[in-house]
Amino acid sequence: MSTEVQAPTLTGAKPRNMWGVTGVPTGNLYVPMPAVIEKIIVETPDTKTFRLRLEDPKHAEWFTWEPGQFVEVSVFGAGEAPIGFASSPLERSWFELTVVNRGKVTGLMHELKEGDRVGIRGPLGNCWPLEDIKGKDILIISGGCGLAPLRPAILYILANREDYGEFWLLYGARTPADINYKYDLVEWEKRNDFHVLQTVDVGDESWTGNVGVVTTLLDQVKLDAANAVALTCGPPIMIKFATLALVKMGFSEDRVVTSLERYMKCGVGKCGHCCVNHVYLCTEGPVFTYAQLQEFPETRA
Amino acid sequence: MADKILPKDKIPGFIDALQKQFVVVAPVERTDAPAEFKEVAPGDNLILDGSQMMMPPKDYLLPRYETLLKVSARPGEVEVQPVVPENKPRVMLGMWLPDAQAIQVLDRVFLDGKFKDPYYAARRENTTLVAVMPAEMRWSWFCASTDDVEKWKPNVDAIMYDLGDRFYIEVTSPKGEAVVEWDGLSAPSSDDVENKNRLWEQFKSHNVLPFSDGKFYERLAWDHPIWAEIAQKCIGCGVCSYMCPSCSCFDIQDEVCGTCIERYRCRDTCQFEEFTLMGSGHNPRPDQLPRSRQRLMHKFKYQHEQYGVVGCTGCGRCVELCPVNVDIRDVLNKVCAEREPEPTT
Secondary structure, rough: OOOOOOOOOOOOOOOOOOOOOOOOOOOHHHHHHEEEEEEEEEEEOEEEEEEEEEEOOHHHHHHOOOOEEEEEEEEOOOEEEEEEEEEOOOOOOOOEEEEOOHHHHHHOOOOOOOOOEEEEEEEEEOEEOOOOOOOOOOEEEEHHHHHHHHHHHHHHHHHOHHHOOOOEEEEEEEEOOOOOOOHHHHHHHOOOEEEEEEEEEOOOOOOEEEEOOHHHHHHOOOOHHHHHEEEEEHHHHHHHHHHHHHHHHHHOOHHHEEEEEOOOOOOOOOOOOEEOEEEEEHHOEEEHHHHHHHHHHHHHO | OOEEEEEEEHHHHHHHHHHHHHEEEEEEOOOOOOOEEEEOOOOOEOOOOOOOOOOOOOHHHOOOEEEEEEEEEEOOOEEEEEEEOOOOEEEEEEHHHHHHHHHHHHHHHHHOOOOOHHHHHHHHOEEEEEEEEEEOOOOOOOHHOOOHHHHHHOOOEEEEEEEOOEEEEEOHHHHHHHHHOOOOOOOOHHHHHHHHHHHHHHHHOOOOOOOOOOHHHOOOOOOOOOHHHHHHHHOOOOOOHHHOOOOOOOEEEEEEEOOOEEEEEEEOOOOOHOOOOOOOOOOOOOOHHHHHHHHHHHHHHHHHHHOOOOOOOOOOHHHHHHHOOOOHHHHHHHHHOOOOOOOOO
């Protein structure tokens, strides 16, 4: 008889707080909490980070969230868009959202100024399993604005550095101008307990670093796949090739965790847009392991 | 529970009596469009016998266009005012039994314990559902193929069977008792009971199709060649889901009217390209094949897995209205005929 104990299967983690499940501070699922834009950071020509503070202290007190979760941000007059948290979860008085200017809502959001108001419904969705992967080596693979939903996880791990093993970040952008959070990357690269590798698809005169897609950096990574967990987020094509490469490196399918993106409206499992097979991404995702995604024909690699 | 007889010439008195207790909602005849469920006003001509196809009752519970919020945004200040309908006692009459069962599906989506939709709840929670069993079965109905229809009875509060010059009102839940309190109703004769039973048997045996075995949803295969076949015919117009009594997907948009912003929701459908199109340009369902598959798999498989109810109740509207004659009944027969269930471990 085998006495071997099966390691518990890793999944996206259940958050402590979720809009509608743990209450709705505005009393109505669809009524957002007003928030003030305290600061706008221009990341790239098409991307800005908005630092927001909830106006009502009662809302602010209720509002806790975890890395990987997201909000529906209202730009009044344009509508709502789902945006992932991009700042440290340890900062309670404000939070940041990184927004790429791509549609009606995000376009109007880019025209807003410091002091303007937006609406917030959230936190929504599940989160990165940061508690479950303590003691493991962590490899983060990210492309373009896909670094945004991973930034809270990175900041959390760095703040609790002794709880985790080796820590690697592979980050790819289209061009040097498209690199997000340059101010963070400079600091992170200085640390000797965090291995940061960057690459761009197309370089310019000033770029002296790696050129090529993000998976080309994997050769430089030295860690034991059997004791490691990978967190990935980026364009679908990047996630696909990164996942296949990781599995080849020896990562088991439930040790590759990713955050999916879908068009969403309600954020509470009703409007139907983010349906992936029998789950709604907004309530049961967006964080899934590769093993879970294999269960959904719609996301099978 | 005491069943009653409503002679058809007493319908106006019956409606008056109900209106003393309830807001009465019923299919109201229109000269320029199909009958639609509305709050009954004096002078309205009601279609209570189920003889006509009407707009589905979801149009009342989940309006095609509904303002959710009014927002006034001035520099330095934002005020958000929800516009929630009043929760008052309502009775809905004249809906087909499959439409009443479809409300069970809507209830699972909108009254789910974790995320109760306050707009739907206000119209639904205090509403008594009275279905109609018409004298003639509609050719497109295939209700008894989708489910054991005996299980549907307690999901409505009463059923009105059309017995020609009278309705037989069968009370199917305690809530339904209030519908038969009016003293203008009489007790049914044994003939009435027999005729009512005959209509029920007719409904139970109407269009029981080859696919129907209570487990057909297990055989809906992701990679079945039928999806490509439908997608070739389908023009993606969405009429199947707009007229479906259980399809409930919606969009939320803002409309600016002067200094006020209205946030409204309106119908949307998985049959449209924009339904899944993201800002990045990526579309996880980029053509009609995955969209056609999504609608049927969602109804027959995913909703059954999520909620334990089949998302289609066989009302036949999509069969009758599809402009390119995609017949969901044929699709199910084909899907289920060619494959054996996958072995379970």
